[in-house]
Amino acid sequence: EAGVTQFPSHSVIEKGQTVTLRCDPISGHDNLYWYRRVMGKEIKFLLHFVKESKQDESGMPNNRFLAERTGGTYSTLKVQPAELEDSGVYFCASSQSGTGVNYGYTFGSGTRLTVV
């Protein structure tokens, strides 16, 4: 089966611009997660979707970040306007309904965002 796919793999934007990251989970996976690794630091949780609903968005840093998951399929993460400290690698992961990190939690290869 296809894995978790993220687009783009790299993005370089100027401060103040808008960027939209996309994640296509494994088909049939109801759970979708976003994480971020900033400048070689720890990977931090951003939010968790169950189908199209936000189950936990406690990790979203501020209101410049907007995540959506239309129809419970792919998800987008928009940063508007981008700031320098938003630079980092954004990871998406998915898992089947009823399972989580102890079982089938699959990560994508990440989107490297650089804000200049």
Added chain:
Amino acid sequence: GNSVTQMEGPVTLSEEAFLTINCTYTATGYPSLFWYVQYPGEGLQLLLKATKADDKGSNKGFEATYRKETTSFHLEKGSVQVSDSAVYFCALRAGGGNKLTFGTGTQLKVEL
């Protein structure tokens, strides 16, 4: 709150050397513990896990034992290969949710 501390990298070893990457944690209750690995250009992959005290997780020659008394989950391998070169992340899940708390990652480079 929950946190994971792992040793700073990069770690450079010769092939067939013994590897230890230290990981300690702070968490409420009894967390599940994980090691993830990221090979160049790829996503994070679950390497091994342990869900209760004294459990040993193992995979691909790597091992880690859940030590509750020292709140540690150190990663070990007896003989590393060049193909083990990657970034290794220690992580935990505490409470009833699916959220992972990660360490900062340790880059391993294995040379011939």
